[in-house]
Amino acid sequence: MKKFFKYLLLLILAVAVLGTFYFLWKKSRPVVKKYEIEVVKTGDIVATGKVEPRNEILIKPQMSGIIAEVYKEAGDVVKAGDIIAKIKVIPDMVSLNSAESRVTRAQIAFDQTKKNYDRDAKLFSDKVISKEEFEKTQLQYNSDKEELKSAQDNLSLIRDGVSSDKSQLSNTLVRSTINGTILDVPVKVGNSVIQSNNFNDGTTIATVANMNDMLFVGKLDETEVGKISVGMPMDITIGALQDQKLTATLEYVSPKGTEENGAIMFEMKAAVQVPTDVYVRAGYSANAEIVLSKSAKVIRIPESCVEFSNDTAFVYILKSKDPQTFEKKQVKIGLSDGINIEVKSGLKLNQQIRGAEIQEEKPGEKKKEDNK
Numbered sequence: 616m617k618k619f620f621k622y623l624l625l626l627i628l629a630v631a632v633l634g635t636f637y638f639l640w641k642k643s644r645p646v647v648k649k650y651e652i653e654v655v656k657t658g659d660i661v662a663t664g665k666v667e668p669r670n671e672i673l674i675k676p677q678m679s680g681i682i683a684e685v686y687k688e689a690g691d692v693v694k695a696g697d698i699i700a701k702i703k704v705i706p707d708m709v710s711l712n713s714a715e716s717r718v719t720r721a722q723i724a725f726d727q728t729k730k731n732y733d734r735d736a737k738l739f740s741d742k743v744i745s746k747e748e749f750e751k752t753q754l755q756y757n758s759d760k761e762e763l764k765s766a767q768d769n770l771s772l773i774r775d776g777v778s779s780d781k782s783q784l785s786n787t788l789v790r791s792t793i794n795g796t797i798l799d800v801p802v803k804v805g806n807s808v809i810q811s812n813n814f815n816d817g818t819t820i821a822t823v824a825n826m827n828d829m830l831f832v833g834k835l836d837e838t839e840v841g842k843i844s845v846g847m848p849m850d851i852t853i854g855a856l857q858d859q860k861l862t863a864t865l866e867y868v869s870p871k872g873t874e875e876n877g878a879i880m881f882e883m884k885a886a887v888q889v890p891t892d893v894y895v896r897a898g899y900s901a902n903a904e905i906v907l908s909k910s911a912k913v914i915r916i917p918e919s920c921v922e923f924s925n926d927t928a929f930v931y932i933l934k935s936k937d938p939q940t941f942e943k944k945q946v947k948i949g950l951s952d953g954i955n956i957e958v959k960s961g962l963k964l965n966q967q968i969r970g971a972e973i974q975e976e977k978p979g980e981k982k983k984e985d986n987k
Contacts, residue, residue, distance in 0.1 A: 650941075651970035652933055655962050658915045658955065664833025666853070666887055668824030672793050675810075675817035677786040680704045682806045687821065689799050693791040699800070699821050700789045702808060706773050714770040721766040725759040732756035795825040829887040831863055834880040837872060839950070844868075849885055856893065863887040913949065918956040920968055921948060930962065931969035941969050 683703035687693060732752050739749040791797075799822045802808065811817030831851065835843070843865060851861040863885040872879040922929045928948045931941035946961030962968070 649939060649973045651973060652936075652967050653917055653920055653970040655914060655916055655958070655964055655966045655968060657912050657964065664831055666829050666831045666851070668795075668798070668826060669828045669830045669886075671798065671822050671824045672795070673819045674699060674789060674791060674821045674823060675819055676702055676789050676808050678702060678704065678810045680787070680808060682802050682804050682808060682820075683787075685800060685802065685804055687797050687800060689797050691797045692795070693797060693823060694794050695791055697791045698788050699791055699797070700802070702787045702789065704774070704787060710773050711770075714766070714773045718763070718766040718770050721759070721763040725763045728752075728756045728759040789820045791821070791823050793823055793825065795823045798822040798824055827889045827891075829889055830866075831885040831887055832882070834875070834882055835868075837879040837881065840868065840872075840881045840883075842950075843883070851887055859893055861887055861889065861893070913957045913959075914962060914964060915955040915957055916962070916968060917970065918951055918954060920970055921946070921956060930958075932962075933967040933969065939969075 680702040682700055684701040685699070686701070687697070687699045693699070732755075735744060735749050735752040738744045739746065800820070801822075802818065802820055806818075808818035808820065809815060831849070845865050845868060847865040849863040849865060851863050853859065853861070865883065865885045867882075867884040869882040872881045874880075916930065920930055922931075928946050929943055930946055932944050934940045934942050944961055947959040949957030949959045951957070
């Protein structure tokens with residue numbers, strides 16, 4: 616019995632030693648990496664951007680108050696002078712009381728002057744008083760009448776924001792200052808608004824823009840900005856107008872770049888030519904994709920396949936599949952759209968190159984993923 620346990624212990628020890636040697640041998644072997652294989656093919660390289668109106672005009676009120684009516688909404692086409700909203704004035708109580716008091720005094724004075732005028736008119740017709748005396752009474756009558764009208768108009772302006780003889784020019788009516796399309800009406804009935812003056816910008820009643828005068832506004836990487844120049848023609852496609860292709864002319868390239876996510880970007884603008892039969896609604900431009908520059912039917916590969924060393928670009932061409940072996944090859948690259956990149960030389964069509972590394976699943980990862 617003792618011999619049995621002795622042999623069993625020796626066997627367990629031998630298995631442990633062999634297992635340790637196998638583990639060390641396995642660990643010392645080089646790790647074989649596997650990669651996805653990409654095929655060199657042709658396609659289009661397109662840089663994208665967005666379009667927006669050249670000028671967005673903010674319509675602001677000329678007086679403070681509360682929005683009483685809103686006559687337009689986003690997307691409506693308006694002309695200069697069209698009424699967008701109406702403001703109800705909330706008068707200052709001190710000013711209102713003063714205006715009402717002025718009307719009362721003017722009314723009292725006018726009533727007395729009218730009595731004098733009526734009396735002197737009869738006396739003048741009976742030739743009891745001279746023409747000179749009557750003209751003095753008539754002048755005072757006209758003066759008090761005008762003062763009463765002025766006081767009433769002043770009260771109307773303070774209380775209602777409009778006078779009787781200038782109702783069409785009232786500041787309570789907020790009008791569009793240009794021909795265009797309303798992009799946004801950020802106020803609703805009942806909202807308080809503040810007039811625009813030297814001390815504050817005022818409340819925006821609406822944003823209006825001429826949607827036939829559009830600009831492409833985008834940014835270019837420093838590696839691409841040298842390829843464009845002012846006056847260069849451009850082809851534009853807008854997602855909402857799939858059957859339309861518009862043209863544009865480059866107007867501006869920023870002389871100074873800004874750093875964004877580690878890359879130096881330059882702003883550029885181009886005038887978009889919108890045909891008269893194409894109707895662009897507010898919001899179309901915000902989601903438009905623009906063809907900035909294009910290389911058609913070029914040899915292209917995924918940009919992730921390219922490695923850089925200083926100013927030189929390399930790819931790895933597949934030599935054998937099992938095991939995978941690759942040959943490093945220098946290539947000359949061109950335009951990129953952020954996903955695919957043009958290869959000007961160094962590769963042939965249908966060649967297979969090294970892509971992303973295939974990550975082996977660790978035990979339990981798939982099961983954990985499935986449980987999700």
